[in-house]
Structures are given as C-alpha cells and as structure tokens.
Amino acid sequence: GAVVSQHPSWVICKSGTSVKIECRSLDFQATTMFWYRQFPKQSLMLMATSNEGSKATYEQGVEKDKFLINHASLTLSTLTVTSAHPEDSSFYICSASERRGGRQETQYFGPGTRLLVL
Amino acid sequence: AQTVTQSQPEMSVQEAETVTLSCTYDTSESDYYLFWYKQPPSRQMILVIRQEAYKQQNATENRFSVNFQKAAKSFSLKISDSQLGDAAMYFCACQTLNDYKLSFGAGTTVTVRA
Numbered sequence: 026g027a028v029v030s031q032h033p034s035w036v037i038c039k040s041g042t043s044v045k046i047e048c049r050s051l052d053f054q055a056t057t058m059f060w061y062r063q064f065p066k067q068s069l070m071l072m073a074t075s076n077e078g079s080k081a082t083y084e085q086g087v088e089k090d091k092f093l094i095n096h097a098s099l100t101l102s103t104l105t106v107t108s109a110h111p112e113d114s115s116f117y118i119c120s121a122s123e124r125r126g127g128r129q130e131t132q133y134f135g136p137g138t139r140l141l142v143l
Numbered sequence: 144a145q146t147v148t149q150s151q152p153e154m155s156v157q158e159a160e161t162v163t164l165s166c167t168y169d170t171s172e173s174d175y176y177l178f179w180y181k182q183p184p185s186r187q188m189i190l191v192i193r194q195e196a197y198k199q200q201n202a203t204e205n206r207f208s209v210n211f212q213k214a215a216k217s218f219s220l221k222i223s224d225s226q227l228g229d230a231a232m233y234f235c236a237c238q239t240l241n242d243y244k245l246s247f248g249a250g251t252t253v254t255v256r257a
Contacts (some may be wrong), residue, residue: 057243068234068247069188116186122243131178132238132245134188 028052029121031135038109039143046104046138048119054099055121059132060092063116075102109142116140145237147169149248156225157256158255163210164220164251166235176238177211179220183231192235194218222253230255 028051036133039043048058061069073094075081081094091113093105102121106113116139121134147168156162168177179191194202194211201209206223222229235248 059244063186066232066252067244068249069195071244074242074244118186118188120188120245128240130175131193131241133190134180136185136187143225 027131027133029067029119029133029135031057031119031138033138034136035139037141040110041068041108044106045138046106046110046117046140048102048104048121048135050100050121050123050133053121053123055102056099056124057122058096058102059117059120059122060094060102060104061120063077063118063137065116069118072104106140109140111142114140145172145175145238145239145246147235147246147248148253149235151251152249153254154251154252155256156222158225158227160225161221161223162225164222164224164233164252164253166218166220166248168235168237168246170216170237170239171232172239174240176240177218178206178236178238179218180208180234180236180247181229181231182234182250183228185223192220193224199255203211225255227255227257229253 030049032047072087073081073083075096083089096102105123118137119135122132175196177194181189192204208221210219232250234250236245239246
C-alpha cells in the first residue's frame with residue numbers, strides 16, 4: 026500500500042516552454058500533497074503544499090505564477106513549470122498523505138521527475 | 144518553524160556491522176513526528192522508520208531502530224547487520240502537526256563496504 030506515482034520520470038524541454046508533472050496516489054486518497062525540489066547531493070526543499078479542492082500554499086521565495094499547482098481530485102496533483110528556463114532544471118518530487126482520525130498521516134513519496142531545460 | 148541537523152555528511156560501515164546516524168532537531172511544538180527516510184541512487188524516497196513524539200518507546204523496523212531522546216531533541220538511527228542494499232543517503236525529518244510540513248536534515252551518505 027501507500028504507492029505514489031509521478032509522470033513523466035524524465036523530461037527535456039526547450040527554454041520558454043511549459044512542462045506539466047503529474048503526481049498520483051494509487052491506493053489511497055491523498056487529502057494533501059507536497060511538492061519538493063532537490064538539487065544533486067542536497068536535501069529536499071519544500072516548494073508548496075496542495076490540499077484537495079483549494080489553492081496551494083507556496084513557501085517563501087517560490088513563485089506561484091512560475092510553478093502552478095492544481096489538486097483537483099483526491100488522487101491527483103499537477104505541477105506546471107511555466108516558461109521554463111535552464112535554472113529550473115532540477116529533480117522534482119511529490120509526496121502524498123491522507124487524513125485519518127483528524128491527523129495527517131505519513132508522507133509517501135513519488136519516484137521524482139528529472140527536468141532538463143535546454 | 145523547526146530545524147533538523149545531521150552532522151555527519153558521510154558514514155562508512157563494513158557489511159554485517161552496525162552503524163549509527165545522528166540527528167538533532169529543534170521545535171517549539173509539543174506534538175510532532177520524526178522520520179528517517181532513505182534515498183538510494185534511484186532517488187526514490189523510502190520511509191525507513193517513524194516515531195511519534197508522545198511515545199516513549201523507541202521505534203524499530205527489522206534491522207533499523209532509533210534512539211529517541213526527547214529532552215535532548217535527539218533522534219539517532221541504528222542500522223544493524225548492514226547490507227549492501229543499505230547504501231544510500233539517509234534523511235532525518237521532523238513533522239509538526241499544525242501544518243504537517245516535513246523539515247529535512249542535510250542528509251548522511253552511507254557507504255557499505257563488502
């Protein structure tokens with residue numbers, strides 16, 4: 026149980042284009058999903074928190090117009106990198122958790138998406 | 144806000160031996176969870192172990208166990224009978240129950256020698 030998928034796993038795009046990354050909880054309903062960014066050999070940096078049916082909450086320094094997050098259902102959240110530039114190249118990871126008994130349960134992570142912007 | 148500190152960038156252990164990874168954290172919350180996640184070269188984050196702060200008993204999962212010292216805000220991970228598959232980067236994380244965000248440490252890279 027507690028499987029989270031991400032698609033695509035790898036994407037290369039030209040500068041100026043937009044890229045959409047999907048995060049799905051396969052065997053549970055994810056009331057909350059989180060999006061992280063990770064540079065090589067560094068820790069995970071939280072970008073935003075996404076609750077189903079409401080607007081995402083972005084961390085300080087993360088441009089909400091640049092990184093559009095949608096959490097339209099209890100099993101799917103999407104991150105769209107708009108007008109991507111080479112500095113957006115990174116490893117993007119999502120996590121998902123469900124609410125049980127009034128508490129948010131453990132975050133389970135997707136396998137990540139490597140984005141390379143040329 | 145909480146901070147998590149992992150002071151060991153790298154650790155090396157002989158196969159079948161034991162290694163302990165240190166982690167300290169700081170939070171003003173009274174109720175929180177602590178985690179160890181493993182990230183192998185595939186970069187998939189894998190949950191290793193979870194500890195609820197209100198529980199005094201240390202969590203264990205097979206060869207993985209923690210030493211949770213709440214007063215000292217310390218949460219170390221012990222890997223017993225180390226296996227080659229344990230080689231990975233290990234992250235300590237703290238999650239408070241007001242916003243459920245995870246704060247990660249910088250990570251410790253574990254190398255297992257055959």
